Amino acid sequence: MLPGIAEAAKVAADHAAEVDKDARFPVEAVQVLRESGALAALVPVSLGGAGAPFESVARSCFELGRHCGATAMVFAMHQIQVATLVRHHEEGDWFAGYLSRLVDSPRLIASVTSEVGTGGDMGRSIAALSQAEGGLCFEKKAPTVSYAAHADDYLTTVRRAADAEAGDQVAVLSSRDQTTLEPSGTWDPLGMRGTCSPGFTVRATVSPDQVLAAPFATIASESMVPISHIVWSHLWLGIATDAFDRARAFVKALAAQKPGEPVPAAARLSHVLSDLSLLRGEVGSALRDFVEMSEEPGRPRLSTMAAALRFNSLKLAASEQAPKVCQGALGVAGIVGFKNDTPFSVGRHLRDTMSACLMVANERIHETNAGLLLVAKEV
Amino acid sequence: MSMPVQEQDIEQTVREVLAAHGRLPVSADQISASDDLYRAGLTSHASVGLMLALEDAFDIEFPDRMLTRSVFESVSSIAAAVSELLAA
Ligand SMILES: Cc1cc2nc3c(=O)[nH]c(=O)nc-3n(C[C@H](O)[C@H](O)[C@H](O)COP(=O)(O)OP(=O)(O)OC[C@H]3O[C@@H](n4cnc5c(N)ncnc54)[C@H](O)[C@@H]3O)c2cc1C
Numbered sequence: 045m046l047p048g049i050a051e052a053a054k055v056a057a058d059h060a061a062e063v064d065k066d067a068r069f070p071v072e073a074v075q076v077l078r079e080s081g082a083l084a085a086l087v088p089v090s091l092g093g094a095g096a097p098f099e100s101v102a103r104s105c106f107e108l109g110r111h112c113g114a115t116a117m118v119f120a121m122h123q124i125q126v127a128t129l130v131r132h133h134e135e136g137d138w139f140a141g142y143l144s145r146l147v148d149s150p151r152l153i154a155s156v157t158s159e160v161g162t163g164g165d166m167g168r169s170i171a172a173l174s175q176a177e178g179g180l181c182f183e184k185k186a187p188t189v190s191y192a193a194h195a196d197d198y199l200t201t202v203r204r205a206a207d208a209e210a211g212d213q214v215a216v217l218s219s220r221d222q223t224t225l226e227p228s229g230t231w232d233p234l235g236m237r238g239t240c241s242p243g244f245t246v247r248a249t250v251s252p253d254q255v256l257a258a259p260f261a262t263i264a265s266e267s268m269v270p271i272s273h274i275v276w277s278h279l280w281l282g283i284a285t286d287a288f289d290r291a292r293a294f295v296k297a298l299a300a301q302k303p304g305e306p307v308p309a310a311a312r313l314s315h316v317l318s319d320l321s322l323l324r325g326e327v328g329s330a331l332r333d334f335v336e337m338s339e340e341p342g343r344p345r346l347s348t349m350a351a352a353l354r355f356n357s358l359k360l361a362a363s364e365q366a367p368k369v370c371q372g373a374l375g376v377a378g379i380v381g382f383k384n385d386t387p388f389s390v391g392r393h394l395r396d397t398m399s400a401c402l403m404v405a406n407e408r409i410h411e412t413n414a415g416l417l418l419v420a421k422e423v
Numbered sequence: 424m425s426m427p428v429q430e431q432d433i434e435q436t437v438r439e440v441l442a443a444h445g446r447l448p449v450s451a452d453q454i455s456a457s458d459d460l461y462r463a464g465l466t467s468h469a470s471v472g473l474m475l476a477l478e479d480a481f482d483i484e485f486p487d488r489m490l491t492r493s494v495f496e497s498v499s500s501i502a503a504a505v506s507e508l509l510a511a
Contacts (some may be wrong), residue, residue: 165466211461349490
């Protein structure tokens with residue numbers, strides 16, 4: 045785990061119920077994350093950073109997820125953006141300087157990938173870059189931008205130019221003072237309420253060197269997609285683990301009341317544990333696979349179809365398994381789990397994990413896999 | 424300098440398969456051998472159809488290491504991969 049995470053998790057836990065109830069940003073925990081250096085932990089040593097291993101970021105997402113799903117999601121989404129910049133900047137470019145600056149002045153980066161009209165299909169954009177006085181500009185209708193009002197920078201996907209095809213995309217980093225956000229909706233969702241993710245029309249004017257040189261398709265397949273799936277599934281596992289722990293605390297309390305008597309809920313708890321174990325096994329093995337593939341020079345395996353299938357499968361499995369564990373925990377704890385104000389409450393956990401299957405719709409991922417399965421050899 | 428005959432044939436067949444299965448917004452003969460097919464509008468969905476049709480046309484199987492974006496990036500990169508498999 046990264047330094048500062050234990051403290052941030054504690055602070056996040058103290059405010060989790062209120063953050064959820066009021067659908068407000070977890071300012072206190074994110075402040076701890078900013079001050080501890082955790083937001084910039086992935087910046088490599090060569091750029092003056094701590095060069096923390098990716099595994100420690102993934103484990104931190106798990107740990108935060110055990111205390112507040114929304115805080116964990118904010119942290120995870122920010123780290124996806126940092127990891128992307130670390131892996132795809134070029135020596136001496138604007139992004140190298142940006143990453144160096146992150147070390148001393150932590151900044152929170154939001155993601156503007158989905159778009160009204162293409163939904164969760166990250167591989168196509170409608171918005172495009174065009175020439176403007178002072179650089180390049182774009183306007184993008186974004187249906188969901190998490191913590192947009194609290195971010196310092198925005199990583200946005202757009203078409204390379206007005207006449208570019210939908211799949212010919214680039215990623216652009218704009219700072220808050222280069223960006224205007226026109227609200228286009230409200231945020232009163234079922235779960236992940238503290239991520240504060242309403243819709244906006246995002247407009248920005250940037251200098252040409254704020255556009256990542258690598259084509260977004262490469263960035264997506266080698267980094268953004270697998271990394272998203274890994275950090276998300278770690279935090280979903282964290283939420284499910286806390287739901288399980290609450291159910292277990294309930295069963296222990298029950299057993300303590302009637303020593304020596306059989307506790308039927310204990311057997312149900314065992315069923316929940318077997319679901320949790322499957323989830324834990326898949327999340328852990330996906331992380332190991334990803335780290336192994338990332339360490340190979342040029343990362344050739346990460347751009348294969350087999351790798352796409354591997355990390356898509358992780359996302360599908362984890363997004364189905366996490367709410368299943370939470371629902372199982374609810375079944376164990378019964379009414380005290382259903383109520384929102386007991387030590388055994390798991391309603392928030394269940395609602396938070398229900399967002400997993402639509403953070404890039406599972407059906408969309410199945411559709412992609414269906415094509416890949418036709419040509420991939422070993423899966 | 425002209426290409427050896429077999430390589431020319433391969434490139435010609437690749438172009439035919441691309442025209443039939445690439446679903447590009449431009450005509451396949453407007454595309455030079457080194458043009459980026461993805462920038463020309465090849466979608467990931469269409470690329471799967473293209474891969475299958477190429478396997479069929481040349482009676483080959485692309486191994487996993489070749490099933491990457493960079494291999495299917497241009498007519499010449501596809502032709503090079505096909506030549507490698509035919510020579511093996
Ligand atoms: C908590 C939360 C935070 C988010 N934060 C951000 C953020 O910060 N930035 C950002 O860019 N996005 C964010 N998103 C958006 C998210 O990642 C998805 O892109 C978005 O939810 C997709 O919207 P959609 O379900 O309307 O669209 P679609 O993906 O278009 O799906 C709509 C429906 O169509 C179905 N469908 C779509 N394609 C297919 C297909 N090929 N085959 C079969 N069925 C299909 C789906 O199952 C779904 O029911 C967030 C989402 C959540 C829940």
